[in-house]
Amino acid sequence: EPEVTQTPSHQVTQMGQEVILRCVPISNHLYFYWYRQILGQKVEFLVSFYNNEISEKSEIFDDQFSVERPDGSNFTLKIRSTKLEDSAMYFCASSRTGHEQFFGPGTRLTVL
């Protein structure tokens, strides 16, 4: 059964460094999303992406964040200059219809 994959599973970085989190959505899906979940807290919407452009973004998704779909399979989230408070689990999700979303296993980002 097709699934969303994410790499790496855990990323440790120094404050101020750039990180790129990678996702491979399910192949026939058209809608892509990034969420984050700070440990023990709720899941927070970051951004949605459709037709090669951002369709919606939250207040969290400021100028330090960007997304790209550089080829037909990958969907990346870049954080330009990480802060301590960026430490969280980052989930990628994809959807064929824009309704039911399928989540990847997540990348745990630790900023030191």
Added chain:
Amino acid sequence: ELKVEQNPLFLSMQEGKNYTIYCNYSTTSDRLYWYRQDPGKSLESLFVLLSNGAVKQEGRLMASLDTKARLSTLHITAAVHDLSATYFCAVDNPRDDKIIFGKGTRLHILP
């Protein structure tokens, strides 16, 4: 701004009992989702509810949506230990297509 509230946030119950988790939201929407998350794991889609009066059932779980009351329920019938997890509802705001999650209900089922 769309707000999504779940209650209870924590529920400890005995196996074999029935219980209901509630999800209220603050603005009009007819798209609501339920997810399950096991500790340290990703989110698993349980139900997609896309219209008023929608009711879906899978095993011991049943979800319903009342868009007029802005309320969804997740009902657990004859709970078993394997259902222990955190359950999130999420609402799609039709005004901006942002998806807002509730804080989650941590369900602990005692054998």
